[in-house]
Amino acid sequence: MSSFQPPDVLLLGPGPSPVSSRVLDAIARPTIGHLDPRFIGMMEELKELLRYAFQTRNALTVPISAPGSAGMEAAFVNLIEPGDKVVVCQNGVFGARMRENVVRIGATPIMVSDPFGKPIDLEKAEAALKANPGVKALAFVHAETSTGVESDAAVLCALAREHGALSIVDAVTSLGGIPLLADEWGADAIYSGSQKCLSAPPGLSPVTFSERAVEALKSRRTPVQSWFLDLSLIMGYWQGGGARAYHHTAPINMLYGLHEALLILREEGLDAAFARHRHNHLRLRKGLDAMGLELLVAEESRLPQLNAVVVPEGVSEMEVRKRLLDEFSIEIGAGLGELAGKIWRIGLMGAGSNERSVDRVLEALAVCTGRKAA
Amino acid sequence: MSSFQPPDVLLLGPGPSPVSSRVLDAIARPTIGHLDPRFIGMMEELKELLRYAFQTRNALTVPISAPGSAGMEAAFVNLIEPGDKVVVCQNGVFGARMRENVVRIGATPIMVSDPFGKPIDLEKAEAALKANPGVKALAFVHAETSTGVESDAAVLCALAREHGALSIVDAVTSLGGIPLLADEWGADAIYSGSQKCLSAPPGLSPVTFSERAVEALKSRRTPVQSWFLDLSLIMGYWQGGGARAYHHTAPINMLYGLHEALLILREEGLDAAFARHRHNHLRLRKGLDAMGLELLVAEESRLPQLNAVVVPEGVSEMEVRKRLLDEFSIEIGAGLGELAGKIWRIGLMGAGSNERSVDRVLEALAVCTGRKAA
Numbered sequence: 001m002s003s004f005q006p007p008d009v010l011l012l013g014p015g016p017s018p019v020s021s022r023v024l025d026a027i028a029r030p031t032i033g034h035l036d037p038r039f040i041g042m043m044e045e046l047k048e049l050l051r052y053a054f055q056t057r058n059a060l061t062v063p064i065s066a067p068g069s070a071g072m073e074a075a076f077v078n079l080i081e082p083g084d085k086v087v088v089c090q091n092g093v094f095g096a097r098m099r100e101n102v103v104r105i106g107a108t109p110i111m112v113s114d115p116f117g118k119p120i121d122l123e124k125a126e127a128a129l130k131a132n133p134g135v136k137a138l139a140f141v142h143a144e145t146s147t148g149v150e151s152d153a154a155v156l157c158a159l160a161r162e163h164g165a166l167s168i169v170d171a172v173t174s175l176g177g178i179p180l181l182a183d184e185w186g187a188d189a190i191y192s193g194s195q196k197c198l199s200a201p202p203g204l205s206p207v208t209f210s211e212r213a214v215e216a217l218k219s220r221r222t223p224v225q226s227w228f229l230d231l232s233l234i235m236g237y238w239q240g241g242g243a244r245a246y247h248h249t250a251p252i253n254m255l256y257g258l259h260e261a262l263l264i265l266r267e268e269g270l271d272a273a274f275a276r277h278r279h280n281h282l283r284l285r286k287g288l289d290a291m292g293l294e295l296l297v298a299e300e301s302r303l304p305q306l307n308a309v310v311v312p313e314g315v316s317e318m319e320v321r322k323r324l325l326d327e328f329s330i331e332i333g334a335g336l337g338e339l340a341g342k343i344w345r346i347g348l349m350g351a352g353s354n355e356r357s358v359d360r361v362l363e364a365l366a367v368c369t370g371r372k373a374a
Numbered sequence: 375m376s377s378f379q380p381p382d383v384l385l386l387g388p389g390p391s392p393v394s395s396r397v398l399d400a401i402a403r404p405t406i407g408h409l410d411p412r413f414i415g416m417m418e419e420l421k422e423l424l425r426y427a428f429q430t431r432n433a434l435t436v437p438i439s440a441p442g443s444a445g446m447e448a449a450f451v452n453l454i455e456p457g458d459k460v461v462v463c464q465n466g467v468f469g470a471r472m473r474e475n476v477v478r479i480g481a482t483p484i485m486v487s488d489p490f491g492k493p494i495d496l497e498k499a500e501a502a503l504k505a506n507p508g509v510k511a512l513a514f515v516h517a518e519t520s521t522g523v524e525s526d527a528a529v530l531c532a533l534a535r536e537h538g539a540l541s542i543v544d545a546v547t548s549l550g551g552i553p554l555l556a557d558e559w560g561a562d563a564i565y566s567g568s569q570k571c572l573s574a575p576p577g578l579s580p581v582t583f584s585e586r587a588v589e590a591l592k593s594r595r596t597p598v599q600s601w602f603l604d605l606s607l608i609m610g611y612w613q614g615g616g617a618r619a620y621h622h623t624a625p626i627n628m629l630y631g632l633h634e635a636l637l638i639l640r641e642e643g644l645d646a647a648f649a650r651h652r653h654n655h656l657r658l659r660k661g662l663d664a665m666g667l668e669l670l671v672a673e674e675s676r677l678p679q680l681n682a683v684v685v686p687e688g689v690s691e692m693e694v695r696k697r698l699l700d701e702f703s704i705e706i707g708a709g710l711g712e713l714a715g716k717i718w719r720i721g722l723m724g725a726g727s728n729e730r731s732v733d734r735v736l737e738a739l740a741v742c743t744g745r746k747a748a
Contacts, residue, residue: 203625251577
């Protein structure tokens with residue numbers, strides 16, 4: 001056994017996305033203590049940078065010290081208690097995971113199901129809220145990584161609020177790639193991941209909680225079932241000032257990397273980043289059109305950062321993916337769940353969303369599917 | 375705001391410990407996909423390296439994708455169910471955290487309490503097991519980071535087994551620093567952290583579970599309350615072969631770092647690493663003796679990697695720590711809980727356990743406490 005030397009792969013799958021050398025340099029800086037005043041200063045900046053990305057003034061805006069799945073769990077275990085009812089919208093793999101979280105809390109999920117590849121049906125979501133008075137929360141995925149679909153987060157958050165429910169928003173794949181307006185939408189809990197449109201390595205989950213969510217947290221009848229994810233304790237560590245209480249040892253170097261990735265996002269500006277994601281998505285789509293390859297999702301719901309391409313008849317989904325990786329050093333994603341074998345997922349996220357990436361994957365796809373590039 | 379440039383600090387606190395440039399270089403290598411065959415090859419090596427460190431053949435030996443606190447929670451939520459009884463030995467801050475985990479599961483903790491600074495009383499632990507037939511597990515901290523005390527893990531694991539209970543061992547601060555013999559002791563669940571004697575950055579929690587523990591996991595009556603920490607799902611991702619199932623996105627770059635840190639440990643050899651920790655502890659102790667500074671813990675229970683130094687009368691605990699950091703760029707730790715203000719914690723862990731570190735901290739302590747160095 002010797003030191004691991006990873007190959008250089010162009011990451012155009014559903015995440016992780018390409019990590020820039022600026023971010024890699026940042027995570028390799030010397031480790032310092034998690035209670036060091038200089039580190040605490042960096043944490044304060046990190047919260048500000050996250051507020052910029054989430055477009056929020058929420059005080060409780062922090063990175064959870066674990067991947068996006070833990071961010072999801074943090075949202076549910078902090079806001080939902082045993083016996084609560086939660087409307088869970090499912091139009092892909094991650095809605096099913098939300099349901100699983102609700103069940104494990106001892107709460108009752110009320111499912112609103114839509115087909116993989118379609119956005120959440122707003123009327124069905126509204127009907128579920130109406131039919132179940134006293135629902136604690138409405139949970140949905142803003143950008144479904146498993147299908148490449150965007151759902152209407154603004155309307156869903158408004159519906160939740162209208163019916164006295166909290167909104168729980170999965171923004172793992174949306175943060176930094178498409179508009180995510182935490183305050184304007186009145187979203188109550190949003191969680192994301194570091195390894196999608198933020199282009200940091202995987203391992204951190206930025207979250208933001210509204211004042212209403214914090215109130216709900218404070219008025220819980222039962223303790224949060226997870227000690228590690230208990231936000232009342234995590235807040236004690238991430239709060240400003242001298243009263244910072246030790247909770248767990250923060251993943252120091254990973255946080256350096258997230259700080260740098262968020263600086264890069266702020267330097268570019270959110271609007272420019274969104275426009276870039278859109279531009280490169282359109283470039284990809286044009287190339288796919290020219291090859292006769294179709295996208296799974298209807299135009300109005302397509303995510304620019306995650307493109308679900310329908311595998312054409314007679315082409316082996318896995319063989320193409322394997323050749324892309326082996327011969328072209330490009331990673332794209334397979335379908336998940338009921339879409340396994342039926343789609344490829346091409347991510348153009350964060351630093352991966354550029355013309356060169358688009359052109360490289362189009363050229364390689366043309367070779368591997370035996371089609372003619374534009 | 376600009377890129378964060380951490381200062382160079384000699385980390386001689388309770389963790390994180392100094393991270394070598396080999397490990398920092400490793401984490402800065404290009405991010406690849408968490409399902410890439412090359413990454414999966416690295417994961418297989420990582421499991422082997424962890425088995426070496428834990429001295430075990432346990433199949434279920436993996437790093438949890440979050441800090442040590444999450445490793446603790448993984449041990450409890452996977453093995454303990456609502457209604458179970460658990461004997462929790464407490465002789466420091468981390469025993470209290472174990473209790474908290476048991477309570478949040480809806481299980482009943484039976485506390486065996488010993489004073490901060492003393493090892494767990496084996497007779498009291500045995501009496502608690504005898505007095506409570508049907509106890510599901512005995513939980514204890516092998517190396518108490520809050521006090522610098524080693525407890526007799528071999529005997530405690532044997533007692534658990536004798537009474538039909540599983541053993542849950544907190545080895546956050548012991549792994550790589552003092553002998554930890556998972557198989558020889560028959561320990562059932564052990565969790566550790568990356569940032570202590572392994573000298574990787576914080577953020578990962580290596581765990582190992584015995585076959586008996588895996589059986590207990592398989593015969594649970596209820597689902598594991600945490601989806602993120604559910605080992606039956608995590609096993610699906612970390613198992614070898616082609617059936618690897620996506621669970622969460624692994625913290626790729628952090629795992630490169632842990633792989634490298636474990637290679638360094640294996641190159642040195644466990645016995646040599648233990649001897650080095652012991653040697654530098656004795657060097658520190660000699661210097662402290664010469665200055666008239668006392669250790670909190672009696673000689674037979676002292677951890678070489680975590681030295682609790684009694685703050686002498688008339689000396690400000692916080693002022694000395696602050697001067698060490700500001701003037702000498704050395705971080706040492708404060709006391710926790712009832713020992714706050716009463717002790718300093720000097721960690722000589724992993725790459726931090728060397729003669730130069732010992733000499734630097736002794737010289738600085740002499741200046742800051744107005745004592746004469748040897």
